[in-house]
Amino acid sequence: MPPPIRRIITEREATVVDPPRQNGQPPASYVPLGAGGPGSIQRPEPSEVEKVERMRSEGVTITYDSKPAVKAVSLRVRQGEVLALIGPSGCGKTTMLRSFNRLVELTPSATRTGVISLDGQDIDTLEVTGLRRRVSMVFQQPNPFPMSVFDNIAYALRQQGSGRPSQEELAPAVTDALERAGLWDEVAEALDHPALRLSGGQQQRLCIARALAAQPEVLLLDEPCSALDPRSTQVIEDLILRLRDEVAIVIVTHNMQQALRIADHVGFMYLGELVEYGPADQVFGAPHEERTREYVGGAFG
Amino acid sequence: MPAPWRPTSPAGSIESWPLADRIGFRLAWAAGVSLCLVAGSIVVYMAVQGLQYLDLGLLFESPQADLDQSKSGGYLDPLVGTVVLTILGTLLAVPLGVATAIWLSEYARPAWLARAVESGVEVVAGTPTIVLAIFGLLVFQRELFSFLSFTAQGDAVFGRSFFIAGTMMSLIALPLVVGATREALQAVPGHVREASYALGKTKAATIRRVLLPAARPGIGTGAALGMGRIAGDTAIVIILLGASLKLDEAGSAPILGDLKGTGSTLTSYVYVNSPAGEGNAPEKAYAAAFVLLLIVIALNYSIDRIAKGRGLPAWTR
Numbered sequence: 001m002p003p004p005i006r007r008i009i010t011e012r013e014a015t016v017v018d019p020p021r022q023n024g025q026p027p028a029s030y031v032p033l034g035a036g037g038p039g040s041i042q043r044p045e046p047s048e049v050e051k052v053e054r055m056r057s058e059g060v061t062i063t064y065d066s067k068p069a070v071k072a073v074s075l076r077v078r079q080g081e082v083l084a085l086i087g088p089s090g091c092g093k094t095t096m097l098r099s100f101n102r103l104v105e106l107t108p109s110a111t112r113t114g115v116i117s118l119d120g121q122d123i124d125t126l127e128v129t130g131l132r133r134r135v136s137m138v139f140q141q142p143n144p145f146p147m148s149v150f151d152n153i154a155y156a157l158r159q160q161g162s163g164r165p166s167q168e169e170l171a172p173a174v175t176d177a178l179e180r181a182g183l184w185d186e187v188a189e190a191l192d193h194p195a196l197r198l199s200g201g202q203q204q205r206l207c208i209a210r211a212l213a214a215q216p217e218v219l220l221l222d223e224p225c226s227a228l229d230p231r232s233t234q235v236i237e238d239l240i241l242r243l244r245d246e247v248a249i250v251i252v253t254h255n256m257q258q259a260l261r262i263a264d265h266v267g268f269m270y271l272g273e274l275v276e277y278g279p280a281d282q283v284f285g286a287p288h289e290e291r292t293r294e295y296v297g298g299a300f301g
Numbered sequence: 302m303p304a305p306w307r308p309t310s311p312a313g314s315i316e317s318w319p320l321a322d323r324i325g326f327r328l329a330w331a332a333g334v335s336l337c338l339v340a341g342s343i344v345v346y347m348a349v350q351g352l353q354y355l356d357l358g359l360l361f362e363s364p365q366a367d368l369d370q371s372k373s374g375g376y377l378d379p380l381v382g383t384v385v386l387t388i389l390g391t392l393l394a395v396p397l398g399v400a401t402a403i404w405l406s407e408y409a410r411p412a413w414l415a416r417a418v419e420s421g422v423e424v425v426a427g428t429p430t431i432v433l434a435i436f437g438l439l440v441f442q443r444e445l446f447s448f449l450s451f452t453a454q455g456d457a458v459f460g461r462s463f464f465i466a467g468t469m470m471s472l473i474a475l476p477l478v479v480g481a482t483r484e485a486l487q488a489v490p491g492h493v494r495e496a497s498y499a500l501g502k503t504k505a506a507t508i509r510r511v512l513l514p515a516a517r518p519g520i521g522t523g524a525a526l527g528m529g530r531i532a533g534d535t536a537i538v539i540i541l542l543g544a545s546l547k548l549d550e551a552g553s554a555p556i557l558g559d560l561k562g563t564g565s566t567l568t569s570y571v572y573v574n575s576p577a578g579e580g581n582a583p584e585k586a587y588a589a590a591f592v593l594l595l596i597v598i599a600l601n602y603s604i605d606r607i608a609k610g611r612g613l614p615a616w617t618r
Contacts, residue, residue, distance in 0.1 A: 101499060103495060106495065106498065128501075129501040129502065129503060130501065131501070132498065132499055132500065132501035133500070133501035136499060136500060136501075137496075139492045139495065139496055140492070141492055143490070143492050143496045145493070145496075145497070145510075145511050145514070145515075146511075146514050146515045147510075147514060155497075155502075155510060155511075156500045159501075207496070210500065211499075214501065
């Protein structure tokens, strides 16, 4: 039974309003926040699929002008699990994430040393547009393009110089991407509506659908929930856990509870260094490093 | 029961302000109201004068050279001239202006060239239209451009035609299109561009499929502003459109001939018929001026609609 919603009106006694109902039942999606008691965080069940290493960074150092932002970071990114990069603001985790699809090269002052490979191939040897189709990214702010829901996905599907496939040809792939992102049921009737009219949570799931449309091997998420409310956050976290079997997922997050809820592996970064990298249970439960202990200390308390 | 709570102005009541502030406030108020009165009186006065002489028949009648004003015809040709010139100028200005704005906003390398282009746009924006007109006459009377206007006996290029006036008119609209488009492009957050690159798109694809659709309301605003300026300009018409009140085609090609030929617009018609001009038919000038005013007000209204109605996409921060 969900808890009642209290509406406080001064000068009158508190009125108690029942949660919204359909046919006498609370809607199926209604899960009370904090179910399972305050403070308890459900850790994800490990995925049953085999873990496959997709990306690897070896001694990656990135500097802006001469100021180092990432110092000699070596990481593995595996399919079948979620890797969370945590750490305080300005610790280099977003820069690290942006180097996986070479987006960091768009910053004129950035230089990178070290090797990043995708399925054993140095990403510097790959064509950058091809690389970004295989390693796609979702940003902190939901950023659908100013076009219809359908066109947002279709835009990601159309390849440079491959002619323009018709709407009918693209429709199955668009439907598939929206279904994988758990948005299909909500927008099936509104595919031709402007994407910017969707709610924030829907916009972010549209961005995830867009990133999934070209069937990438790796999905990079840069604080994807920081602009969203708790309910949308929960929907997106469930989505991430469902997707980790099909694509390798790297998520940057400020929110340690979130890392606890979804990560299988955790990398803790501090001042550009990868201080600790290991299974989430170990990093949160028994960190080797003093700095990690201090930082994650608040996560359980 | 306590007294019901009432909202107060955060500035406090005006009576409590220092004298200087009270005077300043009243002056600001008076400035706004008097401007409103000026605008209102323009519209009302022109409406009264214009409607008095406005005869719908005149809208569909060509002007005639006749001393008897009852036989001197209407202003169909100037009306057509205004529309043609506005369309021509806008058609030239929009692609050029959008291209310039894209380069300035998305490329702008090397920096010195970007600065030069920027000042170039500013110089064009600041040049009085009469100077543009004289400059246009100098340029387009050259042999090289003889295909744009009619050629008199002895191969003298006339240098005056719809083509030529439209080309110079486009320079009036150009800075407005550049400015509005650039502003709209810069309003698109960087992470939207990055989202497109992150999907494996090139810069060209990003500009064409993401940035231009986002900038469309801005481009529309710039184009509408430019159209208003073109419709209202007189100097270029008088110097570069030839002095014929009627559309006078050069050559026999159906549309090209008209564009190569000369004509007039509502502005030059008003000028010629006003007491300052040679026609001395002020009642027709008033009526034509009223029609022109309506056109320009309608354009301004459409700008507001474009800018507010559909609006720029609501980017999330």
